[in-house]
Amino acid sequence: MLIDADRLHIAIQKNGRLADISRELLKDAGLRLQNGRNALTARVENFAADIMFVRDDDIPTFVADGVCEFGIVGGNVLEEFRLSSGEPDIEVVAPLGVARCSLKLAAPETVDWSGPAMLEGQRIATSYPKIVDGWLAGQGIRASVVKMNGAVELAPRLKIAPFICDLVSTGATLEANGLRAVADVFDSEAVLIRTTRPVPAQRQALGESLLSRIDGVLTTKDAKYILLNAPSEALPAITRILPGADAPTIIPLHGRPGHFAVHAVARESVFWETLEKLKEAGASAILVLPIEKMMP
Ligand code: PRT
Numbered sequence: 001m002l003i004d005a006d007r008l009h010i011a012i013q014k015n016g017r018l019a020d021i022s023r024e025l026l027k028d029a030g031l032r033l034q035n036g037r038n039a040l041t042a043r044v045e046n047f048a049a050d051i052m053f054v055r056d057d058d059i060p061t062f063v064a065d066g067v068c069e070f071g072i073v074g075g076n077v078l079e080e081f082r083l084s085s086g087e088p089d090i091e092v093v094a095p096l097g098v099a100r101c102s103l104k105l106a107a108p109e110t111v112d113w114s115g116p117a118m119l120e121g122q123r124i125a126t127s128y129p130k131i132v133d134g135w136l137a138g139q140g141i142r143a144s145v146v147k148m149n150g151a152v153e154l155a156p157r158l159k160i161a162p163f164i165c166d167l168v169s170t171g172a173t174l175e176a177n178g179l180r181a182v183a184d185v186f187d188s189e190a191v192l193i194r195t196t197r198p199v200p201a202q203r204q205a206l207g208e209s210l211l212s213r214i215d216g217v218l219t220t221k222d223a224k225y226i227l228l229n230a231p232s233e234a235l236p237a238i239t240r241i242l243p244g245a246d247a248p249t250i251i252p253l254h255g256r257p258g259h260f261a262v263h264a265v266a267r268e269s270v271f272w273e274t275l276e277k278l279k280e281a282g283a284s285a286i287l288v289l290p291i292e293k294m295m296p
């Protein structure tokens with residue numbers, strides 16, 4: 001693997017649910033990646049960084065060892081790694097709000113679930129044994145955890161274990177296998193992580209620049225620019241309704257005494273309901289515009 005002292009190294013999943021999300025985030029931060037899908041590394045053309053394409057399970061190791069300064073990984077994989085390796089040299093920089101899923105305990109639909117006490121002395125199949133062990137300890141239950149690397153949902157049918165603990169997003173996989181979720185064990189989303197190992201000064205500066213760009217991407221994601229007109233008496237109600245807006249700019253409208261234009265950055269999603277409320281409060285000529293880039 002190519003390690004260049006003057007460049008940042010970012011580990012992302014090669015193939016899988018996080019692969020496109022990770023590429024997209026780096027692209028939105030202005031990094032132009034070479035396209036090759038089969039390469040193990042890619043040089044960023046317009047930023048001093050190299051991308052390492054790896055299995056998601058290896059990303060925490062790369063970052064903890066300082067081989068990569070940054071990585072993008074599922075919170076579930078990170079938590080399992082954390083519990084397996086004590087205090088790894090990893091810091092979560094930001095949750096990314098994507099690849100949301102939940103590690104859930106599931107039982108066959110035929111089981112009359114009466115609560116976690118039913119698990120006492122039972123077997124539970126999972127790919128996340130440390131997280132499940134921790135959860136069981138929290139419930140004061142002794143059960144044996146069977147590690148499976150995939151196809152966990154088949155465990156009850158194969159008589160490997162009567163219960164499973166697996167990631168769920170829509171619930172379709174559980175349903176297709178005659179299982180139903182009975183308890184939430186761990187909620188997860190993709191996270192950006194960085195090494196807490198010392199990083200040479202030049203790469204440190206590159207890292208700060210990357211983080212500032214990613215911060216801009218994340219704050220812009222749901223942000224919108226809202227413009228509207230309103231009479232002065234409606235301004236207090238309107239500024240209260242604007243979702244997640246900092247102090248709006250209020251400008252007098254030329255030729256319409258007592259009427260103002262309100263400009264605001266809304267940091268949360270703007271729904272039709274919000275626009276209807278603004279209109280009811282006295283706003284007119286409401287415009288909601290996308291924001292392309294934002295730097296605090
Ligand atoms: O090859 P590599 O080791 O890199 O990838 P992988 O196969 O281990 O991981 P991958 O690509 O499947 O998932 C990567 C990450 O995506 C996970 O670690 C989670 O953080 C996140 N994620 C989000 C999910 C899901 N949603 C998800 N639904 N990971 C897996 N699933 C699976 C789940 O295991 C089950 O088989 O999807 C099925 C359930 O989905 P539903 O929609 O039917 O409930």
Ligand code: ZN
Binds near residue numbers: 055056057
């Ligand atoms: Zn994996």
